[in-house]
Amino acid sequence: MQRLVMIGMNHSTAPLAVREKIAFSNTQRELALGQFREKFPEAEAVLVSTCNRVELYAARPVHGRPRIDDLVAFVAAFHDLPESEVKAHIYERSNRAVAEHLFTVASSLDSLVVGETQILGQIRDAYEVSKKLGMVGNLLNPLFQRAIAAARDVMAATRLTEGRRSIASIAVEYARQIFENFRDKTVLSIGAGKMSSLVLQHFSELQVKRLVVCNRDQTRAQALASRFGGVAARMDDLMQHLAEADIVISSTASPAPIITPTMFEQVMKQRRWRPSFLVDIALPRDIDEAVGDLENVYLYNIDDLQEVAAATDSNRREAVQSARELVLKQVDEFVTWHTAREVGPLIEQLFSRSHNMARDEVQRTLKKLPDLSAEQRQHVEELARRIVNKLLNDPVQAIRESGTEASPFVRALAKMFRLRS
Amino acid sequence: MVSSVQILLLVLSILAYLAGGLSAMAALVGKKIPVISRPVTLCVGLVMSLTLLLLHCASTGLWQPLQNNFSAMVTMAVLLAAFVAYIQFRRPVPSLEWLAMPVVVLLLLMAGHFGTAKPEQYLPNAYSVVHRVTSYLGALSFLISGVTGILYLISAQNLRGRKKGGHAPPRPGVFGSLERLEHLTYSSVTFGFALFTLGLITGFVWIHHEGAGRMGASWYLSAKVILALAAWAIFAVVLHTPIAPRLRGRKNAILSIVGLVLTLATMVAVLLMPAGGAS
Incomplete structure (x- = not known):
């Protein structure tokens, strides 16, 4: 017999400042799972880390380890943080509640923006990584497979994904409140990942004057820029591009802020204090929070945008209710089967x-x-x-x-x- | 001087503008008043106040909009309401009425009060006419820049407040973009500053020409002159934003609001002056 346990923190239990400390990059995740196996050889584990949540799922023998406290200690030790700091922001589940939580998360019912489909892909990625490392077995294997299938069923059977606003469209709405005309504006994307691409797509529809993609990897920068009729730029020229850009979208994997208040004050001086709209969708954040205190700077991070997106959820209460019922039914079926x-x-x-x-x-x-x-x-x-x-x-x-x-x-x-x- | 029919039209105009302002305020806090349509109240108010102005000119036999303190205030109100109508029909800034209508109502109330309690016929000489036209149009532009300055400040505060978690998400289109509000503020200040400067110069030339008898020997220490110069100085600073970019944005909006208060105070000072000194 096996037991299921999990710990996690998400947008509702931990602020962005804490989540960015606990988040695992792809490399860190593999490293962490390797350490987990060494520490708890009999256990199975899946580590989910997104911009909104970090969750560690484990299955262990009835009298074996890890227990909840072990999971907390493991995460805290990995990030070199005091256990109390992690403990203050986590939620924990065991057995049936773990299945119920995972099914709810995969169906996006626990997301800030209910109905977003990105979380399902992120859960699948997390499962695939653990599978590749041989970290899923008799219990987590069927649990994650069922959760992914259940989420697909829920989204297909309900109107959960309809009528929601994306983060990118909300960023554009904010930009429209700052700028009247976009034909004389420059948009700068720092980073050339999937999120940057999604946001740039919306901004390119505004027919801006110039679009610049700044990235360490020039091939990726070139590829993204050419998709939207923009130009690629080197990170070494970032200051110059920041001074020219009216709208900045930042989404890099940098572990520390790449834009600091001192640096951006220089940028604003060069801009002669023309308004600057900054969208930081990276985790950990790319732009120091204090940059937003500068005059004529309008800085938004992932939480700011998601909160607005979440406001549309109230219009879909009916869909959410039926989705929850479906999830519970699927959990019951899984538990009975198991x-x-x-x-x-x-x-x-x-x-x-x-x-x-x-x-x-x-x-x-x-x-x-x-x-x-x-x-x-x-x-x-x-x-x-x-x-x-x-x-x-x-x-x-x-x-x-x-x-x-x-x-x-x-x-x-x-x-x-x-x-x- | 002001007949009961004119008073009735004045009251009806005030009610129409007030209804428009309240409706705009209700829309701003997310409530809709279906009975009161803002374009309708604005049009009704404009027609009423314009009729009032024409009726007043007809009753005095002088077809000049700035012939006395009553018609001067009504003219200002009509022009401000016409500006709001122009903006709203061209590219609306929904919350503009919320702030502009109280100013329109205030001008009409001042017309009603001073026009009946302390009526004053303005002098019809050339200096006086040029001085009045340029000063009042300049003041009107300053009022507009003050109103758009307030809108800028609220909108900027909402946008910046988001990250502090203190404000509800702003709704697009409620205030108009900051860029447009800044443009409106700056344009009206530029226009108003030129006219107001001309008004001040003609005023000084007029006093020099006529002698200081009407306003007394220390005319330069009168509230009207000091407040007008203070307002002019404030807007002079606003006008120089391009060479002092640190003033851009909220600081400029705050200066415009201070200018608005000073302009209104100047107008009250003008209306309170002893007979003969106001024109």
Whole structure:
């Protein structure tokens, strides 16, 4: 028997400043999973890290490790942070609640912007990484597969994804509140990743005067710039491009801010304090928060934009409600399936042992009653079989219905009836 | 001087502009008043106040919009409302009425109060006419720049407040873009500054020409002159933003608001002056 445990922090439990400290880059994730395996060789693990959440899922033997505290200690140690700092912002789940949480997250019902589809891809990526590293087995393998399938079903069966506003479109709305005319404006993208591409697509529709993509990897910068009729630029020329840009979209994987207040004050002087609209969609953030305090600078980070996007959720309450019902149904199905898989062999043993005992006792009794006809002997055998079935029916049913909480019952049953668990 | 029909038209104009202002305010806080359509109230107000002005000119027999303190205030109100109508029909700034209509109503109230309690016929000589036309149009432009300055400040505060988590997400199109508000502020200051400067010069020449008798020997220490010069100085600073870019944005908007207050105070000072000194 295995137990499911998880810890996590998300946009509702931890501010951006904390989340960026706990976030795992792709390289860090693989490194962390390797360390996890060394520390807990019997356990399975999946590590989900997005701009909104960091979650560590684990499956362990009933009496094994890791427990919740071990997971907290592991994450804190990896990032060299005090455990108390991590603990103050986390939520924890075990057994059925883990499945329910994962299914809810994958269906985007726990996202700040309910109905966003990005989270499903991120969950799938996290699962694939653990699978590649051999970190998923009997429990996390089916759990993640079912969660991904369930999320797809939920999105297809409900109107959850309809009518939502994307972060990119909200950024454009803000830009429209600052600038009237875009034909004389320059847009600068720092970074050439997927998010930059999504946001640039919206800004390119405004028919801006100039679009510049600044990236360390010039090939990627060139590829992205050519998609939107822009030009690629080197990171070494960032200051010059910042001074020319009216709108800056930053989404790099830099572990520390690349734009500081001192640096941007120089930029604003060069701009003669013309308004500057900065969109920081990176995690950890690329632009120091204090830059937003400079005069005529309008700085927005991922949380600012998502909060606005989340405001549209109230229009989709009905869809959210039906999605939640569907998720619960899918969780029930998974838990039932999983319990049946876990306790099935044990129940089979129990029935087989009990029927064998009953059969032996019936034979012993029949030897003492030689005058019984064949039909009467058959009635007695049938009686014993029915008694066994009836006696075992209620406890077996209770175990099957106990879902992920079946472990104590199973252990007790195995001990009392001398079964092999 | 002001007939009861004119008073009735004045009250109706005030009510129409007030309804427009309240409707704009309701829209700003997310509530809709379906009965009151803002374009309708604005048009009704404009027609009423224009009729009032024409009726007043007809009753005096002088077809000059700035012939006395009553018509001067009504003319200012009509021009400000016409400016709002022009902006709203061209490229709307929905919240403009919320701030401009109270100023229009204030001007009409001043017309009603001073025009009936302390009526004053302005002198019809050449200096006086040029001085009045340029000063009032200049002051009107300053009022407009003050109103757009307030809108800029609120909008900028909303946009910056987002990251502090203190404000609800601003709705696009409610205030107009900062760029447009800044442009409106700067344009009206440029236009107003030129006219107001001309008004001040003609005023000084007029006093020099006529002698200081009407305003007294220390005319330069009168509230009207000091406040007008202070407003002029403030807008002179605003006008120099291109060579002092650090003043861009909110600082400029704050200066425009100070200018608006000084302009209104100048107008009140003009209306409160002893007879003969106002024109």
